[in-house]
Amino acid sequence: MGADIVVCNSIVGLYARCGSLEHSRTLFDEMPEKDGVTYNTMISGYMAYGFINQAMELFHQVPNPVLSTWNAVIGGLVQNNSFHHVLDLFQAMQNAGFRPNSVTISCVLPAISSHSSLLTVKQIHSYAVRNGCDRNVYVATALIDAYGKTGFLDGARRVFDASGAGSTSVIIWTAIISACSIRGNSDSAVSIFRRMVGRGIEPDPVTFTAVLSACAHSGEVDEARRILNVSMPEFRVSPEAEQYACVVGALSRKGMLSEAVELIDRMPFPPNSKAWGALLNGAAVHRDVAIGEHAFERLLEIEAENSGNYIVMANLYSQAGKWKEAQMVRKKMEEVGVGKVAGCSWIEGNGRLQVFISSDMANEHSRQAFELIDELVGLMREEGYTFAAKEELDEECCCC
Structure with missing residues (x-):
């Protein structure tokens, strides 16, 4: 044989x-x-x-x-x-x-959305409609995800309403919840989650991560707790590190840092970098140096190569007037050999993607952009905004 x-x-x-x-x-x-x-x-x-x-x-x-x-x-x-x-x-x-068939389209759309090319997503959508595969659950799911990631939430909702609102497929409901979460629309994400459950569609771990992520973005603590402690046990889904990290994020954003630490301590497994990262960011927002230091130490053990953690901690020290400590963090970053990832922003226009990288003078409009930033900073100072240090402004500035 x-x-x-x-x-x-x-x-x-x-x-x-x-x-x-x-x-x-x-x-x-x-x-x-x-x-x-x-x-x-x-x-x-x-x-x-x-x-x-x-x-x-x-x-x-x-x-x-x-x-x-x-x-x-x-x-x-x-x-x-x-x-x-x-x-x-x-x-x-x-x-x-x-x-291209429905399989091709559902595979290609994530690549297009990664480049934030809304026009191309619309073109692929039009092709799917013309060829009768826009109602395919995998194509519809990919379209919802792509529209969400490119910032066109109305488009994601239209696709969902046309092909997913009556579907019993958990992946298409999860896709629209994720799209709302990405855009920071926690009310819609939670509302759609409730509609889904009300129709007898059982959420899976990915669904719970999506709706909890929405709660984390908006600091919806009560809803996050209810989902973690009531909804997940109801559907026999054991919380994983990803879901715990989302609840930590909700608590941290709301300024409930002590409760966030307690939740991390109660986790039945070692917390991941997302949980500690959420706590560090919350500490930075609410200027809690002690909790920030606690989270930063744990992050150094898990992901010492992540430049973002060093920058957040250095800025937290700067905000607290601890210039020596801030300098030590930056020095440690250099010793470890971690480089700051250049800030990058982009916008689609004139038929192509315009990319801008921090401190890059190669773009023909760089000088005008930097001049505009200086003007904006001047206006902010006139309005009473203050900056702890020039280094903080430089490291937080991602546009050019």
């Missing part, structure tokens, strides 16, 4: 799913005959474990790739956050004469 292509494909897939990629590739190379399934299986196996280069090398060896092969590669790239390559491959697929 060794030469039977169906049997060989199954074994190649078995090895790949078990993570034995060497065995999978050995059998793949020895097969006297290969079809589209063979290549798709091997490519997906590489992509599942992050071996993008090997997967792409294999893809370029496919004699006559079919649509499913293109979809496997595009889906794998999205899975590995290689969004730039996705758009290039999507264009190459169309140039090769293939028409």
Whole structure:
């Protein structure tokens, strides 16, 4: 039976799913005959474990790739956050004469939303409508997610109302809750969550994370507690670190820092960086140096390479007038070899994405932008706003 292509494909897939990629590739190379399934299986196996280069090398060896092969590669790239390559491959697929189907569209949309290109999302949506696949649950879910991430919440709601409001699929309800959460609309997120539960649709852990994230963004402490202590046990979902971190975030944003520390201490497993990060940010907002130091020490143990933690702590010290301590944090950051990630903002206009990076003078409009910032800072000072130190302004400023 060794030469039977169906049997060989199954074994190649078995090895790949078990993570034995060497065995999978050995059998793949020895097969006297290969079809589209063979290549798709091997490519997906590489992509599942992050071996993008090997997967792409294999893809370029496919004699006559079919649509499913293109979809496997595009889906794998999205899975590995290689969004730039996705758009290039999507264009190459169309140039090769293939028409995107619902699988292609649902895979490509996350890559487009990562670039905040609302116009392109609308174009993909229009294509989906013209080709009758906009009601596909996976396409609709991807569209809701993409519209939410590009800031067009009305678009996300329209897609949901057209194809998801009557659906029993938990993923499409979770998508619209997440879209509301991303835009900071906690009232809508909680309201949709309640509608979902009222229709007998059981939320999963991802749904709970989405609605709790909305509570964290707005400091909805009571609702966050109710969901954690009542709703999750009701649906037999055990809270995980992600959900606890959201509740810590809600408490911290509200200034209930002691309660946030108590919740972290009661967690049945070691708290992750998101929980400590939420506490540190809350301490910075409410200028609680002691709790900030406590959270910062824990974060150094978990993610010493995260530059954001150092900057928040240094600024907290600066706000408290502890210049020596602030300088020590910045010095430690240099000793560890952590560099501050340059602030970046972008806006879509004139048919393309305009990107601005902090302190970058390469853009032709940089000088005018910096002059405008100086004017704005001057106006803020006239209105009574003060800055603890020049360093704080420099590190907090992300635009140019």
